[in-house]
Amino acid sequence: MEELIKDLEERKRAIREKDGEKRVASQHKKGKLTAWERIERLLDKDSFSEINPFVTSRVTDFGMDKKRMPGDAVITGYGRINGRKVFLFSQDFTTLGGSLGEMHAQKIARIQDLAMANGCPLIQMNDSGGARIQEGILSLNGYGMIFKRNSLASGVIPQLSLILGPSAGGAVYASGLSDLVFMVRGVSRMYITGPDVIKRVAGEEIGHEELGGADVHAQVSGVAHFAHDSEDECFETVRRLLSYLPQNAYEVPPYQEPSRDLSADEAINQIVPLDPEESYDVHEVIEAVFDEGSFLEIHEEYAMNVVVGLARLYGHVVGIVANQPEFMAGVLDINASDKIASFVRFCDCFNIPLINLIDTPGYLPGSTQEFDGIIRHGAKILYAYSEATVPKIVLIMRKAYGGAYIALCSRDMAYDRVLAYPTADIAVMGAEGAVAIIFRKELAAAEDPQKRLEELKQQYMEKFGGPYLSASYGLVDQVIVPSETRRELYVALDSVLEKQESRPEKKHGNIPL
Amino acid sequence: MAKEIKAKMLSKILEVKVKPGDAVKAKDVLLVLESMKMKIPVRTPIDGVVKSIEVKVGDTVDRNSLLAVVE
Numbered sequence: 001m002e003e004l005i006k007d008l009e010e011r012k013r014a015i016r017e018k019d020g021e022k023r024v025a026s027q028h029k030k031g032k033l034t035a036w037e038r039i040e041r042l043l044d045k046d047s048f049s050e051i052n053p054f055v056t057s058r059v060t061d062f063g064m065d066k067k068r069m070p071g072d073a074v075i076t077g078y079g080r081i082n083g084r085k086v087f088l089f090s091q092d093f094t095t096l097g098g099s100l101g102e103m104h105a106q107k108i109a110r111i112q113d114l115a116m117a118n119g120c121p122l123i124q125m126n127d128s129g130g131a132r133i134q135e136g137i138l139s140l141n142g143y144g145m146i147f148k149r150n151s152l153a154s155g156v157i158p159q160l161s162l163i164l165g166p167s168a169g170g171a172v173y174a175s176g177l178s179d180l181v182f183m184v185r186g187v188s189r190m191y192i193t194g195p196d197v198i199k200r201v202a203g204e205e206i207g208h209e210e211l212g213g214a215d216v217h218a219q220v221s222g223v224a225h226f227a228h229d230s231e232d233e234c235f236e237t238v239r240r241l242l243s244y245l246p247q248n249a250y251e252v253p254p255y256q257e258p259s260r261d262l263s264a265d266e267a268i269n270q271i272v273p274l275d276p277e278e279s280y281d282v283h284e285v286i287e288a289v290f291d292e293g294s295f296l297e298i299h300e301e302y303a304m305n306v307v308v309g310l311a312r313l314y315g316h317v318v319g320i321v322a323n324q325p326e327f328m329a330g331v332l333d334i335n336a337s338d339k340i341a342s343f344v345r346f347c348d349c350f351n352i353p354l355i356n357l358i359d360t361p362g363y364l365p366g367s368t369q370e371f372d373g374i375i376r377h378g379a380k381i382l383y384a385y386s387e388a389t390v391p392k393i394v395l396i397m398r399k400a401y402g403g404a405y406i407a408l409c410s411r412d413m414a415y416d417r418v419l420a421y422p423t424a425d426i427a428v429m430g431a432e433g434a435v436a437i438i439f440r441k442e443l444a445a446a447e448d449p450q451k452r453l454e455e456l457k458q459q460y461m462e463k464f465g466g467p468y469l470s471a472s473y474g475l476v477d478q479v480i481v482p483s484e485t486r487r488e489l490y491v492a493l494d495s496v497l498e499k500q501e502s503r504p505e506k507k508h509g510n511i512p513l
Numbered sequence: 514m515a516k517e518i519k520a521k522m523l524s525k526i527l528e529v530k531v532k533p534g535d536a537v538k539a540k541d542v543l544l545v546l547e548s549m550k551m552k553i554p555v556r557t558p559i560d561g562v563v564k565s566i567e568v569k570v571g572d573t574v575d576r577n578s579l580l581a582v583v584e
Binding site: 276277278279325326327328329331361364366368430432 | 521522523547548549550551552553554576
């Protein structure tokens with residue numbers, strides 16, 4: 001027996017170390033951690049258990065029988081983060097470039113099945129050159145196996161994808177299908193076709209980082225939800241993010257003792273300017289209202305005209321959707337629509353209540369937006385909120401006009417509670433635009449059209465501006481003092497936290513895409 | 514590295530707060546624009562020195578027009 005145990009230990013050591021230092025050095029030279037180091041740094045100390053370390057490729061063509069290695073270029077297993085179980089895989093770039101072959105894919109698929117069966121988050125650490133060409137169609141089929149599981153697991157368990165090296169070609173879709181994508185500047189690159197192919201086919205010259213680096217995907221394409229300066233920072237965000245999420249769709253998010261009581265904060269009275277032309281940073285409202293330091297922004301650098309993220313309100317996890325008056329006046333455009341809709345659906349999947357902080361002049365006018373399909377994209381917001389059964393609370397801080405009012409504030413469409421500040425201005429459109437249409441003839445005939453416009457605007461605002469007309473219709477439930485926002489939002493949330501809502505039974509809806 | 518700062522949407526230039534040669538810190542306001550009837554501050558994403566200002570007060574600029582360069 002001792003012999004056999006010694007043999008087992010030797011085999012395990014050989015798999016883990018392979019030819020050791022050379023591989024570790026090659027990875028470090030690229031500024032990257034090794035697959036093992038990543039697992040150790042991400043998980044709670046000594047919590048990892050590996051599954052299937054002996055699995056080896058069966059393909060022998062092109063001399064692969066000499067190159068193949070036990071483990072087949074990916075480490076799979078499970079461990080704990082903040083004491084909670086997660087399943088993960090970490091691709092090993094130092095073995096065959098982390099390429100995905102048949103057995104590599106089977107290992108990943110098995111981990112996906114285990115994550116689903118146990119109702120635990122799945123963490124995908126990608127560092128792979130792509131399909132293993134020597135394994136041909138078996139490799140492609142492997143991707144199919146993985147993507148199907150990603151799709152079926154969507155909305156059941158949280159799926160997080162970390163891009164920690166190249167992720168190219170079909171491989172990108174395991175991330176494209178994930179709930180959240182994390183990237184690291186200088187380390188990650190993700191694209192369907194790389195610079196070489198682009199140059200050959202389209203004659204366009206572009207570098208790896210410019211084409212598929214962290215900044216591009218975090219700022220321009222919106223593919224990445226987080227961009228970090230180092231892998232360690234990235235792991236820190238993953239650990240923090242999971243502290244807001246339930247393990248699966250059948251649990252509620254973890255409650256945490258609040259760091260702040262519900263007492264009023266006079267400073268909030270001064271944040272939203274009375275002058276409708278003045279902008280401000282909506283982060284100030286978020287920081288003042290929610291539990292101290294609890295806001296974790298998602299898509300921070302993408303479509304910055306809207307701010308979304310997770311936070312805690314008196315200990316309860318909530319998803320915040322807030323217009324950002326300081327960026328593009330807080331208008332809704334195509335990218336903001338996609339950002340909101342995808343965040344709302346993510347929150348609804350995992351039982352996270354939603355809170356909207358509203359100050360927006362509406363949808364962005366213009367032919368570019370129309371040609372690119374703002375109707376189709378804007379519809380996603382309506383769909384996502386109507387579909388969501390989690391508690392949904394709205395606070396109208398200032399402007400809520402037209403389509404944006406319907407999408408983000410309309411009680412009868414989707415919301416459980418609509419609150420408003422005295423500064424709220426709820427209307428079909430801003431006063432000037434409305435007066436110009438209603439009194440077009442009168443203005444044209446006026447001796448001094450500008451003066452008459454101002455008079456009519458004033459009359460219009462007195463009659464229709466502010467929150468009280470909407471409140472008299474019952475479309476605003478309560479008008480609140482800004483300094484009391486924290487208590488008012490919490491009380492509103494508390495009143496609907498246990499609500500049960502059902503939707504008509506169907507195969508699935510057809511969200512406009 | 515030079516950073517080009519561009520307009521995010523159709524805007525009118527209300528105020529230019531810096532001039533070439535000024536040292537700026539990330540998030541400092543370079544210009545104030547008006548779009549959608551609102552005053553919108555334009556901030557520098559990076560620390561550096563203002564290399565050029567490409568617009569003047571009263572100009573109307575389209576989306577993606579170059580406003581300033583910071584390096």
